[in-house]
Amino acid sequence: METLNPRVQALWIGRAVVVAAVLTAIAVAVDRFALAVGTPVIAALLLVVAVVGTVHAVLLFRRWQFEVQDDALYLVRGVVTQVDTSVPYVRVQHTDTQRGPIERLIGLSSVVVYTAGTRGADIRIPGLRPERATELREQLRDLAAESERSDAV
Amino acid sequence: MNRLHPISAVGRVLNRTLSIGAVGFFAGMMLSGPLDLLPIGAVFVLAPVGAVLGAAYGVARYYRFTYELSAGDLSVNSGVFDRQERSIPLSRIQNVDIERGPIQRVLGLAVVKFETAGGSATEAELNAISYEEARELQSSVASYRRGDTDTETGTTDTEDETGTAATDRRTERSRPTERRLYELSTVDLLTLALVSFRPAAPALVLFGVPFAQEYAVRLLSESVAALGGPARVSVELLPTYSTGELLLTGIVAAAQFVLAAWILSAAFTITEYYGFRLDYVGDDLRYRRGLIQEYSGSIPLEKIQTVTVRENVLMRRFGYAALAVETAGYAPGSGSQDASNTAIPLDDRETVLALAEALTDAEIPEMEGLPARSRRRYAVRYSLVPLVITAILAGVDALVVSIPYWYTPLALLPLTVLAGHLTWKHRGFALLDHLFAARSGVLVQTTRLVPYYRVQTVIDSRTVFQRRLSLASVTADTASTASLLGGDATAYDVDDETAHRLHQTLRDKLMSDLRARSKGFREHALDEFATDASEDPETAGPPAGETDAASSEGDATTPEASQAGDDDANRGSGSPTEQ
Numbered sequence: 001m002e003t004l005n006p007r008v009q010a011l012w013i014g015r016a017v018v019v020a021a022v023l024t025a026i027a028v029a030v031d032r033f034a035l036a037v038g039t040p041v042i043a044a045l046l047l048v049v050a051v052v053g054t055v056h057a058v059l060l061f062r063r064w065q066f067e068v069q070d071d072a073l074y075l076v077r078g079v080v081t082q083v084d085t086s087v088p089y090v091r092v093q094h095t096d097t098q099r100g101p102i103e104r105l106i107g108l109s110s111v112v113v114y115t116a117g118t119r120g121a122d123i124r125i126p127g128l129r130p131e132r133a134t135e136l137r138e139q140l141r142d143l144a145a146e147s148e149r150s151d152a153v
Numbered sequence: 154m155n156r157l158h159p160i161s162a163v164g165r166v167l168n169r170t171l172s173i174g175a176v177g178f179f180a181g182m183m184l185s186g187p188l189d190l191l192p193i194g195a196v197f198v199l200a201p202v203g204a205v206l207g208a209a210y211g212v213a214r215y216y217r218f219t220y221e222l223s224a225g226d227l228s229v230n231s232g233v234f235d236r237q238e239r240s241i242p243l244s245r246i247q248n249v250d251i252e253r254g255p256i257q258r259v260l261g262l263a264v265v266k267f268e269t270a271g272g273s274a275t276e277a278e279l280n281a282i283s284y285e286e287a288r289e290l291q292s293s294v295a296s297y298r299r300g301d302t303d304t305e306t307g308t309t310d311t312e313d314e315t316g317t318a319a320t321d322r323r324t325e326r327s328r329p330t331e332r333r334l335y336e337l338s339t340v341d342l343l344t345l346a347l348v349s350f351r352p353a354a355p356a357l358v359l360f361g362v363p364f365a366q367e368y369a370v371r372l373l374s375e376s377v378a379a380l381g382g383p384a385r386v387s388v389e390l391l392p393t394y395s396t397g398e399l400l401l402t403g404i405v406a407a408a409q410f411v412l413a414a415w416i417l418s419a420a421f422t423i424t425e426y427y428g429f430r431l432d433y434v435g436d437d438l439r440y441r442r443g444l445i446q447e448y449s450g451s452i453p454l455e456k457i458q459t460v461t462v463r464e465n466v467l468m469r470r471f472g473y474a475a476l477a478v479e480t481a482g483y484a485p486g487s488g489s490q491d492a493s494n495t496a497i498p499l500d501d502r503e504t505v506l507a508l509a510e511a512l513t514d515a516e517i518p519e520m521e522g523l524p525a526r527s528r529r530r531y532a533v534r535y536s537l538v539p540l541v542i543t544a545i546l547a548g549v550d551a552l553v554v555s556i557p558y559w560y561t562p563l564a565l566l567p568l569t570v571l572a573g574h575l576t577w578k579h580r581g582f583a584l585l586d587h588l589f590a591a592r593s594g595v596l597v598q599t600t601r602l603v604p605y606y607r608v609q610t611v612i613d614s615r616t617v618f619q620r621r622l623s624l625a626s627v628t629a630d631t632a633s634t635a636s637l638l639g640g641d642a643t644a645y646d647v648d649d650e651t652a653h654r655l656h657q658t659l660r661d662k663l664m665s666d667l668r669a670r671s672k673g674f675r676e677h678a679l680d681e682f683a684t685d686a687s688e689d690p691e692t693a694g695p696p697a698g699e700t701d702a703a704s705s706e707g708d709a710t711t712p713e714a715s716q717a718g719d720d721d722a723n724r725g726s727g728s729p730t731e732q
Contacts, residue, residue, distance in 0.1 A: 071664055082620065084613040086660050090667060091609050116270065116481065117609030117630035119641055 001065040001076070007106050008127025009061045014102065016053020020046050066125055068139060071147070073113065075123065087123055091115045092144035097133045098124075109133035113140060154219035154230070160260055161281035166211030170204045177203020220279060222293055227267060229277045241276055243297045245269045247480045248494075250450035251287050258447060263287040267294075270481035270632060291451050295437050298453060299329065329435030332683035335497055335508065337429035337442075345426060345499035346419035348467040354418035358410060369409075377405050426498050433683050438478065438496065452494065454677060456480045458607050458633035459642060460496075460512050462505060462600040469598065474505040478512065479633035511682035513602050514675050515588045520581025520600075527624050527646035531573035534618075539565040582644035584658055587666055587674075589629050591642040601642040603629050605662035606670050613656055625652035629659055 024046045031042065059079045066075045072088040096112040103109060103126075110126040111133050128136065180203070181196030210233060218231045227241045248268040257263060262281040269276045279287075337345075362369050374385050382401045383394060394402065427444035434451075441449035457478045464474040476497040496512070497505050506517055539562040546559035575595045583590040589608070592600040612628040619625060628643040644655055670676070 072660055078614075080617060082615045084656070086611040086656065088608075088610070088660065088663055090664070115609050115630075116632040118632065119628060120610035120612060120630045123610070 001067045001074075004061060004064050004125075004127035005108055005129055005132075006061065007108055009057050011102060011106055011108065011127065012057035012060060013054050016057060017050055019053060020049035023049055061127075064127070068136075068143070073123075073140065075125065085120060085123060087113055087115060087120065088147075089140070089143040090147040091117070092140060095137045095140045095144075097130075097137050099130070111136050111140070154221045154228075155282075155286075156219055157215065157279060158262055158282050159215075161262060162211075162215040165215065166208055169207040169211035169214075171207070173207025173210070174200055174204030177201070177206075220277070222290060225297060227277060227294075229279075239277060241267060241269060243294050246276075246294055246453075247456045248450055248452055249291050249294055250448065251284075251291065252449075253284070253443075253447040255445050257281060265290060268480075291439075295435055295451060295453070296329070298455075299435050331439075332433045333430065334433050334438070334679070334683055335431040335500070335504075337426060337498055337500075341499050342423060342426060342429075344471075344473065346422040347415075348465065348471075348473070348499070349418060349422045350465075351418040351421045354421060355410070355414040357417060358413045373402070373406055373409065376409070377402050380405065429495075429498055431496055433679050440495070442498075452478060452480060454512075454679075457512070458603075458631045460509050460602040461640075462509055462602075463597055464502070465597045466595075468499070472502050473499050474502045475499050476505045476509055479631075481632040508682065509602060511678045513588055513604060514678045515585050515602070517590060517600070517602070518583050518585070520583050520590065520592050522581045523577055523646050524624070524648050526622055528574060528577040530618060530622065530624070530646060531577040532570045533573070535569040535573035535576070536566055539563055539569055577646075580645050582647070582655075584655065587662075589642060589659060591629070591644055593643070593645060599640070601640075603631055603642045604666070604676070605659065606666040607631050608659055608663045611656050611659045613652055619646065623649045625649055627652050627655045627659075 024042055027042045027045055031038070056079055060077070063079060063082065064077045066073065071090075072086045073092075075083075075085045075087070077083055077085075093114045093116060095114070097109050098112055099109045107130070108127050109130045110124055111128060113123045113125075115121060115123070125136070178196060178200040181191070181199035184191045184199075185193045185195045213233045214231075217233055217236070218229075220227065220229045222243075225243050227243060227246070229237075229239045229241075231237050231239075246267050247270055248266075250266045250268070252264045252266070253262070261284050263284045264281050265279040265287045266275045267277040279290075282290075370387065374387075377383065378385070380401060382398050382405075383390070424444040424446070425448075426442050429442040430440065432439045436454050438452040438454060439449065440452070441447070443449075457480055459479045461477045461479060462474055463477065468474060474497075475495070477494050478496050479494055497508060510517055542562040543560055546556055546562070550556040550559045572595070576593075579595050579598055580593045582592065587605055589603045589605065590600060591603075592598065608629045609632055610630045612630060613625050614628070615625045624646045625648075626643055626645045627647065628641050630641060633640075644652075647655065666674075
């Protein structure tokens with residue numbers, strides 16, 4: 001089973017910090033204009049969100065794994081709710097590689113696999129090195145095309 | 154290229170003339186009145202100018218809207234300012250629906266809607282064309298699809314037979330026989346009206362009350378007085394009532410509201426499902442229903458993703474059920490989906506199951522229930538609600554403001570434990586030869602049948618609590634849009650080993666059944682079902698009491714409840730036992 005690139009933790013922790021900052025800003029605004037909350041409470045809020053976010057990011061990284069198996073792409077992910085997903089190649093409609101601005105900064109990329117399903121409509125594998133992402137995307141595309149020929153849906 | 158029917162154009166042009174004319178009128182009023190930019194006479198210029206512009210636009214739109222069905226494609230060109238040219242391959246069309254309102258029925262018109270699996274809105278809508286042409290379009294789409302399969306099998310046939318035999322077979326196939334699968338009887342329609350719940354009904358009653366306020370209040374007063382309450386009910390007098398009188402008024406008001414909503418809901422159901430019938434034509438299912446607004450449509454069998462059996466509490470009590478087939482065509486939440494994909498709105502359970510089994514060529518067994526230890530989860534999960542509420546109230550009572558009887562939510566505990574138990578009891582799944590069946594729901598028990606070759610992705614999920622108890626939930630994702638509303642086929646809270654087996658089976662069977670399907674395995678047993686139906690012309694569908702006819706065909710028997718020890722639940726073509 002393949003794991004993600006460790007740098008993706010930085011991405012997730014960064015997101016948690018941003019969320020914490022936004023919440024703190026809201027708390028400060030509430031404190032200033034609505035009911036008095038107090039600086040210790042705001043500081044505690046910021047700390048708690050940041051810590052929880054960091055722990056979650058680390059656990060999520062530890063959990064995230066995927067494997068290109070014979071007939072399907074298999075993924076294992078999730079912290080609170082663990083989700084194992086099998087995406088049969090014959091069901092893959094198309095594949096994308098995507099890089100958001102922060103991902104680009106960190107030097108990572110994601111692969112998105114699209115199916116006709118509803119719950120599993122787009123499956124995203126984040127935190128891959130760009131070369132690996134392109135490689136994976138093309139590998140999946142080839143596997144999907146091959147399965148189409150042999151299984152004739 | 155064809156245009157829409159001129160009569161519908163007249164209506165539209167008139168509509169536009171009036172609306173743009175009105176815009177002109179109001180613009181003139183604003184500019185000459187409050188804004189005082191133009192003399193009052195401006196209104197008499199702007200309004201007619203608006204009307205003329207509206208008419209011109211309406212006419213232009215009519216002339217710009219063209220459609221054509223040819224060479225495997227439906228092309229629709231529309232738009233005056235932003236032109237749109239849409240091309241839909243016929244093989245991608247999921248459902249073809251025909252709607253006719255009362256006026257359209259009088260004028261011999263129909264609105265045709267084509268649905269594909271992509272996008273959320275209806276892909277192509279022809280509003281309106283003549284009814285005969287609508288029916289022709291429907292058949293053309295269906296026969297194109299049949300023609301496709303014919304060409305494929307036709308070439309292999311000629312290897313075995315002489316040329317004439319093969320051509321004969323082909324011409325035979327190009328004239329599809331229409332066979333009645335099901336008809337909704339009057340009794341069943343009335344029963345359906347009584348047991349169905351239309352969310353629109355209570356909402357309408359609520360909004361309608363202000364309009365019929367006097368009548369409603371008078372009705373309430375009279376009934377309350379008749380029951381021994383105060384002589385007159387009105388909002389001003391409310392504070393003067395004793396607790397008993399208030400309670401009485403409240404109960405009577407609630408009862409009348411429920412009754413009104415129920416009657417209205419029944420009326421909606423009757424107008425929607427009047428004359429419901431389901432036919433098997435070629436490779437399609439065709440339905441027709443409706444009293445005032447007529448709905449009809451075709452559902453290609455090859456586009457059916459899942460087959461769903463629904464039984465709400467009332468239906469179960471009296472042995473009824475409803476059947477729906479799901480395609481990839483509709484947007485989630487769109488009202489048309491529920492009704493347009495109905496195969497049987499209501500009938501006795503045996504009939505519904507028989508058609509479900511015919512549609513999937515399977516025998517629906519008893520479901521494998523959930524492990525006993527998962528029941529705890531449900532009891533706990535549901536009990537949390539009153540416990541949390543009580544805790545919050547206790548906290549508020551202690552710290553902020555005193556709340557009398559803060560512990561009352563605890564009284565709900567027995568109810569929530571019961572709800573948890575019932576939810577657990579009503580969940581189950583089964584793995585058949587070619588089908589995955591999943592059941593859940595107490596108020597509306599839903600059994601979803603997913604042929605393995607329709608499975609898209611397989612998803613296992615485990616929450617923290619499930620992990621502690623070594624449980625997991627396994628979902629077979631499909632392309633049917635119902636999944637988005639939480640209507641997917643899931644085996645809930647099964648033990649880890651079963652989950653693993655289930656996940657692997659779904660994956661493996663998906664591949665093997667897809668391969669088998671391309672070599673042509675039987676996807677449904679509708680031919681036998683339709684034959685049974687035609688053998689007994691009096692009752693529609695296989696008669697409930699006479700399962701002999703069905704069982705002699707060997708199809709519609711349901712095996713007895715599985716033995717508890719029979720874990721490897723590959724049921725299906727087990728020995729048919731007594732019906």
